[in-house]
Amino acid sequence: MAEKILMKGNEAIGEAAICAGCRYYFGYPITPQSELIAYMAKKLLKMKDASFVQAESELAAINMVYGAASTGVRVMTSSSSPGISLMQEGISYIACSEVPCVVVNMMRGGPGLGDIQPAQGDYFQATKGGGHGDYHLIVLAPSSVQELVDLTMDAFDLADKYRNPAMILGDGLLGQMMEAVEFKERPKVDLPSKESWTLVGCKGRKPHWIVPFNLNPSVLEKMNLVINEKYKKLKEHEVRYESINIENADLIIVAYGTVARIVKTVIQKAKKEGINIGLIRPITLFPFPEKIISKTAERIKKFLVVEMSLGQMIEDVKLAVNGKAEVNFYGRCGGIIPTPIEILKELNKYL
Amino acid sequence: MSKRIKIFVGGFGSGKTEIAINYSIYCRKNYRQVAIVDLDIVNPYFRTREAKDALNLKDIKVIAPQDEWAYAGLPLISPEIKGLIQDADYHLILDVGGDDIGTVVLGNFKSFLQDLDYEMLLVVNSYRPFTQSILQIKQMAQEIENTSRLKISGVISNPNLSIQTDEEIIKQGHILIKRAAQKLKLPLKFICIDERFSQKLKTENFKEAVFYIKRFMKLPWE
Missing domain, CATH: 3.40.50.920 (Rossmann fold)
Structure with missing residues (x-):
């Protein structure tokens, strides 16, 4: 698909995710990003080896993402402000377990239920952790529909590269507005193999473990330090x-x-x-x-x-x-x- | 185009709202009583209600959720609409939400509409996902007819890439939409062209009627 097409921001994220190899989407609708979940439903339900679930809640959705991500597949969820708040526990678990995934937040007015108009009030939540514990998301902030496309594809690569959840932080306006976009061929990126950690059946080898905890404080401190090293590398190499x-x-x-x-x-x-x-x-x-x-x-x-x-x-x-x-x-x-x-x-x- | 009631339907983001707004202004030049109904129960932004003041100034009645309800994102349908549908003095433009889902609302009015002087027009932009080929356009038309339980009576060609549109984009898109209309055995009523092309793309360049569009839904930086 090299020719130009007129897309809403939300649709463009969906198509970009599919182009990046995302075949698993779990979410719960909320204005102003519901076109994204609708787009994923329309596309993924017709694809082989793909799965789309409209979960019963945002909590369920993020934990489905956690499960799918643990098998090494590319997986995404999306929501808008109040829905993202509901996902925070799961996101913290995912960060601790070091499994890659992409979360999209098309922000709306807050706090609380707020309204359905565009806002940027979730900056703290997105960049400072959001859930409990010492962790960060990789946070990308597009400012056009084309950039929503490009950064969504990048988000999957960055998440895989650092084994860390990545977030697209947009707002309702970016999701709703329409602009012409292109889905260009992208140069192949060298990404680390996922073989050493994915849960895909352990016949003939030792089982892998994906756990978001350790009851021994000295071990848990080490886990934190390992994760923290990634943030140092991100600061060094990925600033844009x-x-x-x-x-x-x-x-x-x-x-x-x-x-x-x-x-x-x-x-x-x-x-x-x-x-x-x-x-x-x-x-x-x-x-x-x-x-x-x-x-x-x-x-x-x-x-x-x-x-x-x-x-x-x-x-x-x-x-x-x-x-x-x-x-x-x-x-x-x-x-x-x-x-x-x-x-x-x-x-x-x-x- | 003399039917008293015009219903604009089409794919999500096909341009129905801009066309409906422009059409109501055109209609007001010929008729004294014109009303436009915002029946969009799908879209949260860029709806007819946002052009309400501009339309009221032109003496066009706008029926849309009011005040705080305008931003509620709820499928609100005013009881006034049924009255207007039956009022033979009013020329009525119905701006319906996108896709088959947006068209659900029409089921509400089917029993009133079916015997009246109406036409339902399918707006098509061949640069939108899900209406990029003749097959897809046919499917869209079918889904909308199934859900609304009303028949589409004509096609409106609206080929564009928003601000990135050029003359070639319009011409190429129009060819495809025309072929789709032929396949659907529907008349192509008119082609919509942004007014900024009015010097380069003149009415004589097209076999069909040309309807120049002024954009009302602007972005905050425009």
């Missing part, structure tokens, strides 16, 4: 970001996903007013692109973080800036999307 105009900017905006898209319009509008705005757009939220932010803060002394939340990513930006520049914040929440004009007005305050 996009930067625009950061050389001589009067002010740098840090934004991801939908908001970064809006900021690109802001940059053009500001240019007409003679204001030079730069953008750093984290594509990986974990590992976070701290080095480029830190480096930029040595030259440019004004930062503005814009989010569809009341200020979550700003904490990581501040840690990266480490006092070298002034870091301001603008955010909308509850499902309200900031307009380019509103952001332009806001940044004028700091110039």
Whole structure:
């Protein structure tokens, strides 16, 4: 499929997952990502050696993912904010057991049941662990439908490479909007063999164990340290970001996903007013692109973080800036999307 | 196109809402009383209700879930709709949700509609998943007819890749949709083209009527 096709973000994730070899999907519908589960049902139920289950709850779904992932197959689930909260126990178990899988969160307004409009209020949950214990997800934040495709495919590779759950963190708008996309042939990636750990029948060999616990604290500490080594490697090798105009900017905006898209319009509008705005757009939220932010803060002394939340990513930006520049914040929440004009007005305050 | 009631159906994301909005504006130029009904029980965003103010300004009645219910994501159907269907003074445009699932709602009105002056038009964009081939388009038409228990009376060609559309995309897509309409033994009513192509793609380039579309559902950065 090399020609262009017009897709909703949610559908595009589904097709990308299938292209990446995902044949197992377990989920429970929730607005605004239900098109994804519908797409997987339509496609996977017609495929050989594939399985689609609409589970009885998000808890069941994530544990089905855990089971399938333990056999080494590529497996995915998806939900939106409240549903992702329900999955946290399972995600923590999966991280502890070091089995790869992909979880998609198309965020909506919160907290609680919130509403069904787009938001970015789950940044903390996604990047800081979300469930209990010392673990992280690999978190990818697309900002177009094409990027939803590309990053979903990457998420499966990264999850396999690090034996760690990966999350696509989008929002309702990215899921619902339509853009033309392509499913390009991808270069083969060298990934580690799964043979040494998968549960696929142990006839003729010693059984493998996939366990999310150890009652001996010194062993459990070692397990934690092993997992922690992966996060160090992720920080070293897998950081991704996009930067625009950061050389001589009067002010740098840090934004991801939908908001970064809006900021690109802001940059053009500001240019007409003679204001030079730069953008750093984290594509990986974990590992976070701290080095480029830190480096930029040595030259440019004004930062503005814009989010569809009341200020979550700003904490990581501040840690990266480490006092070298002034870091301001603008955010909308509850499902309200900031307009380019509103952001332009806001940044004028700091110039 | 003189039928009093027009029902726009089609695949999910085929462009029904934009077409229905534009069509209601066109209709208002010819008739005094025009109403558009947002019957989308599937989509949570980008629905007719979002163009309500613009349409009200043009003196077009918009029937859609109101106030906090507008964002509820619930399958709400106003009792007003049945009244309008039976009111011979109103020209009525029904914007129905996508796929067979979105069409379920029409079952509600079948007994009212069947004897009235209506037509049900299938909107097709050949660049959408599940309507990319003649076979798929036929299947979509069948599923929609089965679920709505109403007959499709014509096809609307809407070939596009949103902002990445070009003239070739429109022409190629239109050829396929035309062939699908022939297979379905349905008339191709008109082709929809974004108004930005109105200079390059003129009415004389097509055998069918051309309907230029102005986009109402904009993204926050546009």
